[in-house]
Amino acid sequence: MPNSSDATGASAPPPAAVKKTSELKARILSSLVLGPAVLALVWLGGWPFRLLLAAAALIAMREWVVIVGGPARRPAVLPLALAAVAVSLAAAVAAGPLAGAGVAVVLAAAVGWSAAGCDRGWMAAGLPYVAFGAVGLDWLRESPQGGLGLLLFVMLAVWATDIGAYAAGRTIGGPKLAPRLSPKKTWAGLLGGVAASALTGALVALAVGAARPGVAALTGGVLAVVAQAGDLFESAVKRRYGVKDSGTLIPGHGGLLDRIDGLLTAAAALALFHAAAGERIAWW
Structure with missing residues (x-):
């Protein structure tokens, strides 16, 4: 009978594993x-x-x-x-x-x-x-008040959220955050993303000489929640219309909107916060 073993007796990897490896390579390269x-x-x-x-x-x-x-x-x-x-x-x-x-x-x-x-x-x-x-x-x-630092702050906070959420979700698992919208997201992942974003926010604030790194850490934690909300919002729209990815622009990643959904909401939130209270709090 035919089987999936090669001449040495080793089993060939299942197609799903090969596909995941190929997608990971494409992600890294892009x-x-x-x-x-x-x-x-x-x-x-x-x-x-x-x-x-x-x-x-x-x-x-x-x-x-x-x-x-x-x-x-x-x-x-x-x-x-x-x-x-x-x-x-x-x-x-x-x-x-x-x-x-x-x-x-x-x-x-x-x-x-x-x-x-x-x-x-x-x-x-x-x-x-x-x-x-x-x-x-x-x-x-x-922004004349350290615009490059502010932009890097929100970008790195969102990236840290994604990495922290992935690491905590894979390691800890547990209850799902919103199973109907995004089956892979967990509450542990959300908390991991908040922690990673808060730490990153504090480090960026220290690196650029911001006035209050503690406020930056708190802001980073809040931005993690906002970014996850933006991610879930796009997931809800895609699920509503039966779409897996927003596009195929970026190999291994899907569409551009899939990559920046959380950044869009986090950037809008940080801009609103900094415009409304940045000078009074003097955090940056």
């Missing part, structure tokens, strides 16, 4: 290629970073339209949705973040109206979801 380029533009700031941000926002919005609208409705909604993202970011650059956010809210109604035959509310929700995060990232980077 991270090694994209990571340094993104960090270089983050370091430069200004228009190089804004062009990166605009490209990312346009790609993310396109993926959202594909998820909610599907192939049949994509041509009708996509041009307006992409134009709305571009106009929102332009308004933020020209007149400030509040203007950009306001334009996004107004244009979201137009995007929803154009989505005949789709869930108009969900289609409209994609614009503020993407635009608020992009505007927040731009405002943080351009």
Whole structure:
């Protein structure tokens, strides 16, 4: 009888294991290629970073339209949705973040109206979801109060959340966080992500000479929860429409929106916090 053993008697790895190994290699390779380029533009700031941000926002919005609208409705909604993202970011650059956010809210109604035959509310929700995060990232980077440090703070906090959640979830396991939305996430993973983000926030604050590393640690912990909420929000939308990944742009990772869902919500939250209370608390 045929079997899965080779000439030496060793069993061949199951197809699932081979697929996971291939996906892991693709993830590592894409991270090694994209990571340094993104960090270089983050370091430069200004228009190089804004062009990166605009490209990312346009790609993310396109993926959202594909998820909610599907192939049949994509041509009708996509041009307006992409134009709305571009106009929102332009308004933020020209007149400030509040203007950009306001334009996004107004244009979201137009995007929803154009989505005949789709869930108009969900289609409209994609614009503020993407635009608020992009505007927040731009405002943080351009902040005169250590903008580069603030941007690195939120980026590293979100990355630490993902790593800490994965490590704690795999090691500890336990009750699921939201099994209907994301079956692999656990409460232990959430707590691990909070701890990792808090520690990372404190370390970044110390590295850039921030005034209150303790407040930075607390802020990092809160951002971990916000980032996980953003991740679950995108998972809920994908599950609603029967989509596994938001796209295939990044080998081994899926779509861009799959990679930045938590960053979008965390950046918007940090920008709001820093704008409202940053000077009074004097934490940065």
